[in-house]
Amino acid sequence: EIVLTQSPGTLSLSPGERATLSCRASQSVSSSYLAWYQQKPGQAPRLLIYGASSRATGIPDRFSGSGSGTDFTLTISRLEPEDFAVYYCQQYGSSSFTFGPGTKVDIK
């Protein structure tokens, strides 16, 4: 089973700042089958990025994903007030679709 770790656990930033979130896999994620989700309190998760770097429908271009193999990054170029949330990575390239533990982005 592929284990995902995310860092940092919490990221405290101000609106307008750049956020860089990391997701590391215990083994290579095949075909970059790595996704990023955003979740706000009381809401279901929302798909942001799939295939490591493709934005899902309707996702603003301030969100970008990169990486391959075992190291992946989600970047939010300039934080908007609505971006403060928890972000999860997930691999879906094997028969076990594991999530990372999440990174909380909160307001500094």
Place this chain on the structure above:
Amino acid sequence: QVQLVESGGGVVQPGGSLRLSCAASGFTFSSYGMHWVRQAPGKGLEWVAFIRYDGSNKYYADSVKGRFTISRDNSKNTLYLQMNSLRAEDTAVYYCAKAPPGAAANYWGQGTLVTVSS
């Protein structure tokens, strides 16, 4: 528009059973794989199970293997999760989510709460 509506949650005693349903509309249900994902109170997301579009393959997290069964009825546009031998640690909000073939889950329902407690 796409709709996924979970139902069947509630309070159940340890060792008991529960069946969750997920009613789908607004898309061709029989063309999509479907996931169940859960979230314990105050915790992160945990993938539970996945079923291919035609039900030919099913996959489970180790934590539920042998106790939970995922199934679907494409004629009724409905996904199911049969949960047996429930434990306190199964307490969570259970979400269903749809996934195009070989792709990430791109739409989620709002979830149903399962509480396992005596």
